[in-house]
Structure formats: structure tokens, C-alpha cells
Amino acid sequence: MPDLFTPLPLGPITLKNRVLMAPLTRCRAQPDASPGDLAPLYYSQRAGAGLIISEATCIAPEAHGYPTTPGIYTPAHVTAWRRVTDAVHAADGRIFCQLWHVGRYSHPDFQPGGALPVAPSAINPGGTCRTPSGPKPRVTPRALDTHEIPEIIDQYRHAAACALDSGFDGVELHGANGYLPEQFLRDGTNTRTDRYGGSLLNRSRFMLEAAEAIISIWGNHRVGVRLSPAGAHGEADDSNPLATYSHIVKELSRLGVVYQHIMEPWGDDDLKDLTAAVFRPLVNGALITNANFNYEKATAYVRDGLADAVAFGKAYISNPDLAERFQRFGKDAPITPWDTSTFYTTGERGYTDYPALPPDAPPR
């Protein structure tokens, strides 16, 4: 029976353990959207993870929707990300790049020329957007014309090629958390009547075309996809998430993606039954799960075959050597609490200054 330290074959690579680092936006990129100077150190400190999934990284200028988030679409981005991947590889780590387009969660303040953000349909998500000049009410996005959609698919292809040039080990399509691919997928955010809307087949088309574009660069054995069937933003509603996600998971299996990263429900609402285990029989690659795991729960999931690996988010912010702590101390591993006030600030505080456990540290 596998445990968290049984190596996991993932396409042509083998992960040294099943304790993965979840994608974590840290808002510390440079003004040109290159990853910041501390990013190589930050990621290499966490190279003990079986796989690092990078912070969400924008595929084009229009894809941005949060302050100082990185991109992967210019030569400067490639040069800067190369420093990150080199540092991770020098520390014997593996790193995938999470490819991101926020769609309607953007704001004119992030858009070239102050344009409206784009989305499948002109439906305002509500709430506020954290713009560089403070919180502002979200806007109603502009619905994409059918003929514009291939351009965005091309942006995914271009970003995937930049990720390849940057030395990543693979890429993860961000299909979760209410962003653009999920906005197309869910019938609460997609009311289109063209071939990208209406039936489940049509609503799935955007995500699958994006996945295929990325696969055309990397091959399916280096491409994963993240999904959040139970939703992370309540507004991105779907009338039948079980049917929707059963379909997309099957279709992604048909494309042969190397893993599906299926998040567990976060809250205790009526979607709490949409666990990763529900979709397990439909996944033909590896299944990574995430959200609110600790050592015991992760071990049980891997042992019982409910998932092949578990990604840890917040715990990886404050415990750069999380996998090593689990390996040394199991359930008694001391876990440093994370400071939410430095999740999205600047500089090293709360970023690169969480220490690894000293060799003589006692268990919890």
C-alpha cells in the first residue's frame, strides 16, 4: 500500500514523494510581470515537495486580474522563470507552471487600454476587485465574440511554449476557482448560444480546446488540469455540477492528461459530497487532491487509493520543508502557523523568511 513517501510515476518523470505544493499566488512579481528576484529562493526552499505547482501565471496581458501577479508570455518572463526552474532543479525539485486567465474577475484597471475584462457572458460576478489603487466594485465583463475565442486558445498555446522555454517540468491548466475556463464550463456563468455555450458538450469546449493547445506543445504526459467541482467562488454556479464535472473529467481522461488536480469541497454547504473520490473512477491519469488536508488525512487518502498525491497550500507557505517534516515526524510533525497578513504583501517577510526545521528539533 502506498504512503506519502512512495515515489509516484507521472508521465516521464517520477515524483520523489506525494506531498505536493499547491499553486499559491503571492503577488510579488515585478512591474513587467516577471517573477520577482526572491522567487528562485522561495521556490527552491520548497523543492522537497514531490512536485511544486507554481503560483497562477497569466497567459496574456488581458489575463491579469490581481496586483503584481506574474505572466509567462514575453521573453523577459521566460528569462526570469528560467532562474526559478534552474534553482528548483538544482535543489532536486520538480515544478509545473499553472497557466491562468481570470476572465470576468479582472477589472479595467488591469486591462490594456482600460478595456472591460472578457468572459463567456456579460454577467457581473459581484463583490470587489483588489486593484492597484485599492478595492473597487467588480464590473460587468464583455462577452467574447465567437471569432475571438481562438485567439485566447492561441494565448494558452503561446504561454505553454514560453513555459517549455523556461525549463518547467510541465504545466497545469488552471480550470478551477471560477476563472475563465470554469466560467465557460458552468451554466451559471455561460449563457452563450454559439458552439461554446448551451449544451454540456459546448460549455466544455473552451477548457478542452485550451488543454489541447497546451498538449500540442508539451504532449499529454506533461499536462495536468486543476478543477474545483464544489466551487471556490459561490457565484460561479452550475445547475448540475455532478453531471458537468463527470463529463469534463471523462473528456480530460480521453485527452490523456497526466493528472487531474481535483479540489475537495471547502465549505459545509450542499456540495460537500462532491469529493475527489466521486470522480476517481473517471480519472485515467493520476489524481491529485487538495484543500484542508493534514498528515493523517493525506496518508489515509493515498493508502486507500482515493488520491495518488495531496497538494498542500497554506502549510507550504509557512513550512518550506513540509515534506521533510512529515517524513521525519509523521503526524507529530511540528507545523509553523501561517500569517495571512503577509500572503499578498511585498518582500521577504512571510515569503522567504520561514525557516526549515533545525536538525535537532523535537517532534510536536
Ligand SMILES: Cc1cc2nc3c(=O)[nH]c(=O)nc-3n(C[C@H](O)[C@H](O)[C@H](O)COP(=O)(O)O)c2cc1C
Ligand atoms: C495565498 C493563497 C494563494 C492561492 N493562490 C492560488 C493560485 O494561484 N492558484 C490556485 O489554483 N489556487 C490558489 N490558492 C488555493 C490553494 O492552492 C489551495 O487550494 C487552498 O489554499 C486550500 O489548500 P490548503 O488547505 O492546503 O491551504 C491559493 C490559496 C492561498 C491561501
